[in-house]
Amino acid sequence: MKALGFTKFGEPEVFEELELPKPKASEKGVLIKVQAVGINPYDALLRAGTMQKIRPLEFPIVPGSDIVGKIVEVGSKVKNYAIGDIVIAHPAIGGYAEYVATPSYNVVKKPKEMGVEEAAGLASAGITAYYALQIANVKKGENLVIQGASGAVGAIIVQLAKEKGIRVIGIGNSKNADYLSALGVDRVMSYDRGNLAEILKDKGDVVIDASFGGKGAEEGLHYVKKGGRYISLTALPENAEEKQVKAIRMKRTKEMKDKEALGYLADLYRANKLQLKTAEVLTFDLRGVIGAHQLIEKKNVAGKIILK
Ligand SMILES: NC(=O)c1ccc[n+]([C@@H]2O[C@H](COP(=O)([O-])OP(=O)(O)OC[C@H]3O[C@@H](n4cnc5c(N)ncnc54)[C@H](OP(=O)(O)O)[C@@H]3O)[C@@H](O)[C@H]2O)c1
Structure with a gap:
């Protein structure tokens, strides 16, 4: 089968078209013919080699954890899926390929109403958003500040929080202010307008950093009230200990089940309570994957980048 991967680390241009053996469904898994894949x-980070210290992998590496496609083979112990089902799946890796074999616990049926592009962008961001909000455990009457509210993860956190009746202060670039309002953000703030460290000082009972850590995250600590919680999806800022807040770096645990999160998100979508923004759809080929990785490196794309 054809796959898009790399045999050395570097810039987006390291991608090449690979010919790899077609995988098989395991007893408890399914084989999916991929229709579209979401870029994260x-x-x-995998392509640049940054993840090698944490998760060493051997070449060739084929990234991709967000796919949508048709089941073409079902393992002997799998009960709830059949050949022909169109599903959303969250494999650990290997999604930039013609076929992906994955355990069935990573898979949910795609809601009929959901477009293929939307479905391809849902899994990683949606699962992360769902569990980030669980960790945040925002109580009635508390304020939630979301940094990176216009991003893939942030936008889903906004909508899940609004569904639970939480008051949300959402931060993004000023060019995305209307988008944040449309998502239901109660107070839209732009990180490129005004001194947010001052304006939002101690305004958040809980702050979730769904941006890229670094300087923005350090600033985010100022938004948390004394005794509040700061949850980061990346590294915690260095000044976390100076403030009297509970700073948590979100990490995936075994208790965080893909199916639970994806099932909830699919239901929310069916109920018309979840918008999924697609920023760009590129062709599922070498040119498309290089273009997609060039785009994601810019770190300012609101919505998902999809290969289809
Ligand atoms: N995607 C996943 O499945 C996943 C899973 C686990 C962890 N993470 C981590 O979560 C973070 C977000 O991922 P993502 O996929 O949502 O990325 P994304 O779609 O690129 O979103 C990141 C957002 O951060 C915003 N941002 C940039 N600088 C900011 C600042 N100074 N203050 C506030 N917001 C700022 C950008 O907003 P504007 O566009 O408005 O500039 C952008 O929309 C990344 O660090 C990623 O590594 C992601």
């Missing part, structure tokens, strides 16, 4: 910041 994590894929770019």
Whole structure:
């Protein structure tokens, strides 16, 4: 089968078209013919070699954890899926390929109403958003500040929080202010307008950093009230200990089940309570994957980048 991967780390141009053996469904898994794949910041870290210290992999590496496609083979112990089902799946890796074999616990049926592009962008961002909000455990009457509210993960956190009746202060670039309002953000703030460290000082009972850590995250600590919680999807800022807040770096645990999160998000979508923004759809080929990785490196694309 054809796959898009790399045999050395580097810039987006390291991608090449690979010919790899077609995988088989395991007893408890399914084989999916991929229709579209979503690109994540994590894929770019894999390509750059940044993840080798944490998750060493051998070449050739084929990234891709967000796919949508048709089941073409079902393992002997799998009950709830059949050949022909169109599903959303969250494999650990290998999604930039013609076929992906994955355990069935990573898979949910695609809601009929959901477009293929939307479905391809849902898994990683949606699962992360769902569990980030669980960790945040925002109580009634508390304020939630979301940094990177216009991003793939942030936009889903906004909508899940609004569904639960939480008051949300959402931060993004000023060019995305209307988008944040449309998502339901109660107070839209732009990180490129005004001194947010001052304006939002101690305004958040809980702050979730769904941006890219670094300087923005350090600033985010100022938004948390004394005794509040700061949750980061990346590294915690260095000044976290100076403030009297509970700073948590979100990490995936075994208790965080893909199916639970994806099932909830699919239901929310069916109920018309979840918008999924697609920023760009590129062709599922070498040119497309290089273009997609060039785009994701810019770190300012609101919505998902998809290969189809
Ligand atoms: N995608 C996943 O599945 C996943 C899973 C686990 C962890 N993460 C981590 O979560 C973070 C977000 O991922 P993502 O996929 O949502 O990325 P994304 O779609 O690129 O979103 C990141 C957002 O951060 C915003 N941002 C940039 N600088 C900011 C600042 N100074 N203050 C506030 N917001 C700022 C950008 O907003 P504007 O566009 O408005 O400039 C952008 O929309 C990344 O660090 C990623 O590694 C992601």
